[in-house]
Amino acid sequence: MDPDLSELTELIPLDPTQFIGIPLALIGAVFLSLGAQFQHRGVVKVEAQTVDTLGKGLNGRQLALLLARPSWVLGTLMLGLAIVFQLASLYFAPIIVVQPLGALALVITSILNSRINHVQLNSKSITAIVMCVGGVFLFVGVAAFTAVDRPVTARQLIIILVVLAVVLAVAAVTFALYRRRIRAVFYVIMAGVLYGFVATLAKVVLGRIEQGDFEWLTLTCVLALLLATALGAYFVQNAYASGPPDLVIAGLTVVDPMVAVLIGIIVLGEASQAPLWANIVFAVSGAIAVWGVFLLAKNHPQTRL
Template sequence: MDAASTIGDVTDQLVGVFDDPKILIGIPLALLGAVFMSFGAQYQHRGVQKVERLTQVNGGNGLTGAQLVNLLRRPSWVAGTVMLGLAIVCQLAALSFAPLILVQPLGAISLVITTLLNARISGHTPTKRSISAIALCVGGIFLFVTIAAIYATETPVSDAQLVTILVILAVVVVALGSLWFWLRRRANALFYIVGAGIIYGFVATLAKVVISRIQSGDFEWLTVVCVVALIAGTAVGAYFVQTAYASGPPDLVIAGLTVIDPIVAIIIGLAVLQEAATAPWGAFVGFGFAGLLAIAGVFQLARYHPQIVSDSQEIPIQRGSDGQPSTGSIRITEAVSRVWPDPPTRDRDGRSPR
């Protein structure tokens, strides 16, 4: 076989942006969604931190019902929620033009923006190790994009495939719920980030399916089940994300979501939806290598994030309504005290000291 025929065979297998130019519309929409996600995450994180401070209850072990209600009263959290809503709209619009395994990884750009925002607000300048970790995350995800842009293709989702996705999602939610109930007193931000990323990977897949079925006019009972699962998965994932904000910096949360979310969605796209059925084995090796790079970046960032390193220099501080000592960063505690000073103490008669 000569070189010309080999090149011809490879060219015949190429799909994606070269055969479907409308995919190029989905890319800027996904990037715009990433910008909204960055600002939304920062504002939501600020709202969660304020509520945690005002209620004097550590939300790192799971936000309480009262804290969730108080979030609705925080303008910063509401503003962040609106921005995340716009991010979802942009992502759904992008999914209507481009394959799932191409749109999802583009959210990694939000990690860079969120890192810059958090560094500006918190004063924690990124270190060489944290920058290297972010580079691994973004580099791994964009390698995914490069491969997906060449080999990604749209395929109709059958009822059997959809039922498979719903069953797997139900198993995942039950498993994560059981782990949360068992480990919530010891769970850290990484647990909630991984859990939210896995669930949102299924949510993105279901959103793509619902959009496709609405476009084709195939809206029946199974599509309704998808919508219900989509809403339930979004609610569970949102709770995990808000709890992660209470125990970790926003750029670490975004790092986990922008890596784990697309990887889960891509695995579903490859294994269940067959969105890269024409790809050669080398492409799958590339997918695996890129995924390992991105995941390694998340774990490195969780270990070497400057805000987490700062928090590791701990002193006992009073947190929570039960009077039990907790720990926290001197730097962050002092900063919080300046922004939200404690109310004046009162004597037994309820009078403030003069």
């Protein structure tokens, strides 16, 4: 091998095949955006036909009616494709590289929602979107050249499951006590947090299956993944009922990857080889992106306050 090429390879922790995960994640982001737009349309139509549920949560009858809405079903199928591409990207690359790339969906959704509903985004909303996407892509740009993919130990897996159990308990109690006062931003953030764990557990399960290590701990991961997915999906539908689709996507494409990234850094050690300056960039860019979500929730012309 050429000496210069060898030195370059040593500077890039990712194996060249792991870069395959990046285009797969970008394709998934496109399906995520389209799926969100169609699902939002279905939820709005169902809500218009029934009693107002703002802050109360969609009831069982409304959830059943969603299955009869072609737009909602089509959106669900597209989200299913988004998940397939996301899982494929996670198979090839570390979480902190590919998971944040879903931020592309925020740009696509914002443009689609503006055109479809004839709603002009104000300058503050545009600034918030730029903060979300800019922060995420800065994060990924650094992570792509500093992250390492490591096998997950049983101890790390138990830590993830325990933290998820606490999050699920907090979400359930908060929803039960304050459901009549809850607005879109709560649903968005909680769904993002839960899906961050879903992405992490999905990568873990894929890795353990590949290693032929399918035992009780892996099965527990699968059950936890399904539970978090179901609750996260319910929160997403309620977010659609009380806020615009680009706010929902902002939460899912910023909060979700930031949670997954924190798990990847703190628990899985994916940034263990990153220099100090890279960790500073991670913290600053992550804070910018998350703050952008709150600004979008506050300033979006379609947000119900």
